[in-house]
Structures are given as C-alpha cells and as structure tokens.
Amino acid sequence: MVLNRLHLKVQKHLEPFRLSLEKLQDVSARLRKDMIRGLGKHSHHRASVKMLPTFVRATPDGTEKGDFLALDLGGTNFRVLHVRVLEEEQRVLKMDSQICAIPQDIMLGTGEKKRLPTASTSLLMSSLCAQSILIRWTKGFNCSGVEGEDVVNLLKEAIHRRGDYDISSVAMVNDTVGTMMSCGYRDQSCEIGMIIGTGTNACYMEEMKNVKRVEGEDGRMCINTEWGGFGDDGCLKDVLTEFDEEVDKTSINPGVHTFEKMISGMYLGEIVRLVLLKLTEEKLLFRGCPSEALLTPGSFETRFISEIEEPDSGLENAKKILTKLDLDWDLVDACVARLVCDTVSSRSARLCAAALATIVNRIRINRGLDHLKTTVGVDGTVYRKHPNFSDELQAAVRLLAPKCDVTFLISEDGSGKGAAMVTAVAQRLALQSRLLEDSDGEDEEEEEEEKCDANI
Ligand code: GLC
Numbered sequence: 179m180v181l182n183r184l185h186l187k188v189q190k191h192l193e194p195f196r197l198s199l200e201k202l203q204d205v206s207a208r209l210r211k212d213m214i215r216g217l218g219k220h221s222h223h224r225a226s227v228k229m230l231p232t233f234v235r236a237t238p239d240g241t242e243k244g245d246f247l248a249l250d251l252g253g254t255n256f257r258v259l260h261v262r263v264l265e266e267e268q269r270v271l272k273m274d275s276q277i278c279a280i281p282q283d284i285m286l287g288t289g290e291k292k293r294l295p296t297a298s299t300s301l302l303m304s305s306l307c308a309q310s311i312l313i314r315w316t317k318g319f320n321c322s323g324v325e326g327e328d329v330v331n332l333l334k335e336a337i338h339r340r341g342d343y344d345i346s347s348v349a350m351v352n353d354t355v356g357t358m359m360s361c362g363y364r365d366q367s368c369e370i371g372m373i374i375g376t377g378t379n380a381c382y383m384e385e386m387k388n389v390k391r392v393e394g395e396d397g398r399m400c401i402n403t404e405w406g407g408f409g410d411d412g413c414l415k416d417v418l419t420e421f422d423e424e425v426d427k428t429s430i431n432p433g434v435h436t437f438e439k440m441i442s443g444m445y446l447g448e449i450v451r452l453v454l455l456k457l458t459e460e461k462l463l464f465r466g467c468p469s470e471a472l473l474t475p476g477s478f479e480t481r482f483i484s485e486i487e488e489p490d491s492g493l494e495n496a497k498k499i500l501t502k503l504d505l506d507w508d509l510v511d512a513c514v515a516r517l518v519c520d521t522v523s524s525r526s527a528r529l530c531a532a533a534l535a536t537i538v539n540r541i542r543i544n545r546g547l548d549h550l551k552t553t554v555g556v557d558g559t560v561y562r563k564h565p566n567f568s569d570e571l572q573a574a575v576r577l578l579a580p581k582c583d584v585t586f587l588i589s590e591d592g593s594g595k596g597a598a599m600v601t602a603v604a605q606r607l608a609l610q611s612r613l614l615e616d617s618d619g620e621d622e623e624e625e626e627e628e629k630c631d632a633n634i
Pocket of ligand 1 (some may be wrong): 353354376377
C-alpha cells in the first residue's frame with residue numbers, strides 16, 4: 179500500500195517524460211515543417227534545423243578504390259585512420275589507426291592548438307573539397323578562432339605546418355555522412371546516416387530539386403539535417419520538462435541544440451541526476467537526504483543508465499552506483515532509480531524515432547512510393563551500449579512510419595571509413611565524368627571526321 183502510494187507520487191513526476199504516439203506524430207509533423215524551411219532558398223536563414231547541403235551526390239556503388247587518411251573528431255575521442263578501399267573484393271580495410279582521448283584544455287583552447295580540426299559538428303560547405311565553414315562548436319568543444327572559419331583551409335594549413343605529409347584532396351564530412359557512407363558500402367540501400375552518441379544528428383539523400391539553396395535539379399544530394407537544433411525556436415516548449423530547462427540553462431550553450439539535449443549521451447545522465455534530486459527533495463528517495471555527489475552536476479554518468487537498465491544485472495548495478503554516489507539507499511530506492519533511468523532513456527529513443535520517421539516518410543513521399551524499403555547506418559554509444567534503446571527506437575519507428583520497412587546497420591569503426599568513402603566516391607564520380615567528357619569529345623571528333631569524309 180505504502181509502496182503503491184510512493185509509486186503513484188513518483189509516476190506523477192515522471193509523467194511529463196512520457197510521450198504518447200499522438201504527441202510523437204505531432205513532433206514529427208513539426209520537424210517536417212522545419213526541414214522544409216531549412217531546405218528553402220530564402221527561409222533557411224531562420225531555420226533551426228539547418229539542413230546543410232553536403233555536396234555528397236552519391237552513395238558507394240562498390241567500384242571505389244584507393245588509399246585515404248581519415249581524421250575523426252568525435253565527442254570524446256580523436257581517431258586517425260589509414261583506410262584502403264579495394265575494388266576487387268568490395269572491401270574497406272583499416273590499415274592502421276590511432277585513437278586518443280581529447281584533453282579538456284584542447285577542447286576549450288584556441289583553434290591553433292588543435293592541429294587537425296574537426297568532423298562531428300555543424301559545418302556549412304560550399305562544395306565537397308573547396309570550403310567548409312564551422313557554424314558552431316557542440317558537445318563541449320569551444321575552441322576560439324575557429325567558428326566562422328573555413329576548416330578545410332585550416333586543416334590544409336595545419337598539415338602544411340607539419341611539413342611531413344602531401345595530401346591531394348581534403349574533404350570535410352560530418353560524422354552522420356561518414357556513417358551513411360561506410361554502411362552504404364556494405365548495403366547499397368543505405369541512404370540515411372544517424373548518430374546517437376555524445377550528440378545526435380542524421381543525414382539522408384534528398385532530391386536535388388528540393389535543395390533550393392544549391393543550383394541544379396537532377397539527382398540527389400546528402401543533407402546533414404543537424405536535427406539537434408530542432409526546437410531552438412521554441413517549437414518544442416510543450417515537450418520540454420523542468421529538468422530539460424535546467425540542463426539547458428547550465429550547459430555551455432544555452433538555448434542551442436534543444437532536441438539534442440533531450441536525447442544524447444552528453445545530457446541523459448544529467449537529466450537523470452536532476453530527477454533523482456527532485457525526488458529526493460520531495461522525500462520520495464533516499465529518506466530525503468541527497469549526497470554531496472548527487473548534488474554535483476555531471477556526477478551521474480550516462481553510462482550508469484545503461485548499466486542500471488541491464489536486464490539481468492541492472493538492480494545489482496543500481497545498488498553499486500548508488501553506493502558509489504554515497505547515497506543511503508534501500509531496495510525501493512534502487513527500483514525507483516531504475517524506473518527513472520528507463521523513463522528518461524525511453525523518451526530519448528521515442529523522440530529519435532519521431533525524427534527518423536520524419537525522414538523515412540519524406541523519402542517515401544519524395545519518390546512517390548506506396549512502400550519504402552531502406553537502411554539506416556547508425557553509430558553512437560547510446561545506440562550501441564544501451565540494452566534496449568535500439569529495440570524501443572525501432573518499435574516506435576514502425577508505428578510512426580508504417581509504410582516504411584527500415585533496417586538498421588551499425589557502422590564499423592565509426593565514421594572514419596565513411597569519410598574515406600566520401601572521397602573515394604567523389605573520385606569515382608570525377609573519373610566517370612572525365613571519361614564521359616572524353617567520350618563526348620571522341621563522339622564529336624568522330625562526327626566531324628564523318629562530315630569531312632562526306633565532303634570528300
Ligand atoms: C552534434 C553536431 C553534429 C553531429 C552530432 C553527432 O549535434 O552538431 O554535427 O553530427 O553532434 O555527433
């Protein structure tokens with residue numbers, strides 16, 4: 179009886195996190211509007227979903243080849259890979275790779291310090307290899323002198339300063355694009371890339387005729403949606419909880435990346451901490467006594483959520499984590515903590531599903547299909563590590579996009595291989611168009627010769 183009453187009171191605080199199917203459909207409809215605004219020639223300036231053209235015009239067809247160096251700057255790690263693409267065996271080989279954690283002073287220092295800048299953040303590009311301007315840092319990065327700069331150029335200069343490399347073309351790709359491209363090599367129906375890790379974002383192949391800010395009507399182009407910014411214009415006010423507002427206020431970028439802050443690994447742990455704290459204040463947890471640790475921002479790591487939700491060892495893990503946080507817990511507290519984690523991670527998965535459903539529904543309608551079969555390349559620690567995130571996401575996508583059959587493919591080796599694939603595909607397209615020009619030239623010459631022959 180006492181337990182039931184407690185349960186009801188806890189549920190009342192968790193209610194705002196539970197989003198009905200109708201609500202998710204509504205969120206999806208709002209995102210659809212914002213995506214259209216982002217694609218518009220005149221409206222994109224005021225769009226919170228940036229819909230950045232990536233100038234990637236095709237996914238791999240399996241005939242790409244060559245040697246590539248890929249630099250992958252993620253939320254926590256910086257990876258350098260030497261990648262070899264083999265045409266004969268249709269394989270992408272990682273020849274060599276190095277991975278290092280990014281120290282705080284580099285994340286917040288000057289751009290100059292970071293010798294080889296950026297990948298998984300908002301980039302506005304003018305063409306694949308010519309120019310890409312860093313719009314803003316995300317995920318805890320804040321290096322001075324880089325925002326608004328052309329990072330392809332900065333990278334070329336940094337490579338030049340080293341003096342020991344000679345690199346012919348430098349392409350800057352977002353991690354979602356890298357993920358789509360690396361999965362696209364394994365499964366040619368992969369036309370969407372999605373990241374649910376420290377940050378969240380997705381890219382997909384859009385019809386050129388809808389990409390109003392880039393000349394040309396034919397074919398498709400990959401669009402980096404930057405869906406993390408969805409809601410920055412206030413359109414998700416009714417979905418946000420008091421905890422989301424607090425997370426935003428205390429973040430290094432208040433008012434920015436509203437959608438991401440409800441979904442990604444950088445924030446989920448903090449949301450859970452704030453809920454646990456609130457329940458403690460309401461005397462629904464830990465006999466009303468928070469510990470120093472629980473009062474400290476960032477102390478509840480996102481990985482704790484995955485550990486606590488493990489189907490078999492979850493409760494034991496919860497007990498260990500609560501002990502580590504110096505809390506005076508009992509069994510009911512451990513169960514409530516588990517419920518909080520489950521509620522916060524479920525909302526994240528369902529919001530992600532709403533956004534992904536918007537994309538697959540759009541692709542289906544773009545192509546005038548009754549039914550779409552497509553593959554999403556996915557990466558990110560939340561998707562990979564959480565015990566039931568992927569199941570919840572997939573179940574919700576099925577409900578929100580009933581006419582789409584969506585397969586999920588986890589990317590191997592992060593987006594580095596995909597970055598190499600972007601260059602490989604661009605080289606293939608360039609070669610194909612050169613061959614086409616040459617053969618056009620040959621045709622013209624032959625025609626001229628024929629005319630000459632006729633004159634004789
Ligand atoms: C952030 C970045 C975005 C990236 C995503 C996933 O939202 O702005 O560019 O793709 O994180 O890493």
